[in-house]
Amino acid sequence: MQKVFKQAITIALTLGVLAGCAGEEESIQKAPLPVVESNFTPVKVWGHKVGSGVGQYFSKLSPAVGYGKIFVADRDGIVQALEPDTGKVIWSQDLESDITAKISGGITVSYSKVFLGTENAEVIALDEETGEELWRTSVEGEVLAAPLVDEGLVIVNTSRGVLEALDADTGEDKWRLSGEVPTLTLRGDSAPVAISGGVFWGQANGRLAGALMGTGQMLWQQPIGSPKGSTEIDRLVDVDASPVIAGERLFAVGYNGNLVSIDLRTGQPAWKRSYSSANNFIVAGNQVYLITDKDHVVAVDARSGTEIWQNKDLEYRLLSSPVVIDGSVVVGDSEGYLHWLDPYTGEFTAQQKIDDSGIAIPPVKVSDGYLVVTRDGQINKMQMP
Incomplete structure (x- = not known):
């Protein structure tokens, strides 16, 4: 049921029309x-x-730059490394197997590898030099945001509210941290960010969370927005934007929520302003x-x-x-x-x-x-x- 709701709200937002419970329609003009x-x-x-x-x-696949190459991909599973000066293809890999690859989370380049996530609930690692597939691991939910790679781990935030860490060399599951997912959410997830052994990410329940990268132990959760209104659409509070670390501050924004500046040392807001995004x-x-x-x-x-x-x-x-x-x-x-x-x-x-x-x-x-x-x-x- 949750997947159906996600598809429905995605279509509604894309077309620019939101329907209320009483059948009222508000036409949005571009x-x-x-x-x-x-x-x-x-x-x-x-x-x-x-x-x-x-x-x-929905896929928002952004190119990645590293190791003297530009890495690009399409949703169907074609991944390529390009020469930066000419755009010439250095190597090309097709990840489609029995089903469409549905690449949506990625591309992240680190540890001489290219990491991608898919709507088929997989994380895939390729050799950055040759494009050879090194490992493919199933995870708990679709991977719609770019993986975070740090301290030998690949960390993904899945559509089921699970933050999952895999070994960057083998794809072996290291730890999982589950969060609450409301019945109705926006199509999208927050990409995690990291600093000083901590990992931070937005959640579909309107909170920003922090955990220890090595173990997945939760450090704190900070509300960015709280559900309001009479309809499920009005009560959407997803934090789908990736947090941003700047100096000693962590910035986050939520849908139907706030733009918040948080002190990294305490996890407490320095200021909060009403913006929805x-x-x-x-x-x-x-x-x-x-x-x-x-x-x-x-x-x-x-x-x-x-x-x-x-x-x-x-x-x-x-x-x-x-x-x-x-x-x-x-x-x-x-x-x-x-x-x-x-x-x-x-x-x-x-x-x-x-x-x-x-x-x-x-x-x-x-x-x-x-x-x-x-x-x-x-x-x-x-x-x-």
Whole structure:
């Protein structure tokens, strides 16, 4: 039943229509494309297509950069290593066996391996140099977020609320920590982060949790949001965005919840502000940049939680998470546009059409440019003019 609920809410949110218990429907209107006079136009260095991409599925597969390569994948199981300067394929591996691979969690590169998670409740490790499959382990639930690899462990947060640690060399199960999962949740899970022997992740019950990485012993849980309202949709409180560690603070945001800055030493909030989001966010310098559930782009002072600016001109355009490139805040949208915003004012500085299939993940920075991935699997390496 829970899986059916997840599919239903995903479709509802994607179409932009939420239905209440009494059958009332609220139509959500996507903002028209803003008219922007671009101050610059990035140039395309090379392009490459990996399989069929992710289509309109939830999968938000982001490329990974490491060991002198760019690693990319599509949902059906094609994984490739590319040469950064040319986009030439170094190796290609097809992970599909008897069923579609459904890669959704990943890609993470570490310990000379490429780690991926799947909607088939598997974690897979490949050799980064050859693409050879080294091990494949079943876990407790779908893996929708990128695995964390640290201290010889691969840690995944599954759709069943289980944080599971595997041995990075063998895939052997080391420990599991189960959490509460409400009947109705958003489609997505928080990728765990780590520092100083601790692992931190968001939960579907509206809490941010911390545990000892070596043993899985719970350290603390901090509520980011609490269920409110009369319908199950109103009461969604998932913390699906990955937490961000910046200095001695841990930042987290929840759907129908709050943006919270937490002292890592005590686990107690330093400040809390009312923002609702299920998208990953970033901390750059003294500013937090996030995308709200209405697709407003917001900048918040990381020290105090004071809002600096809010841009509402991209409302309900299904934005990607933000990223900072060459001093600008950049987001992609479902129509395939990249939007560039001034980090201090939130005003548009440039706009660029990339692909009609849409952009679901933020651009990925590389040493001499950035990568833009479209839903149909097109990988473009771009550079600033």
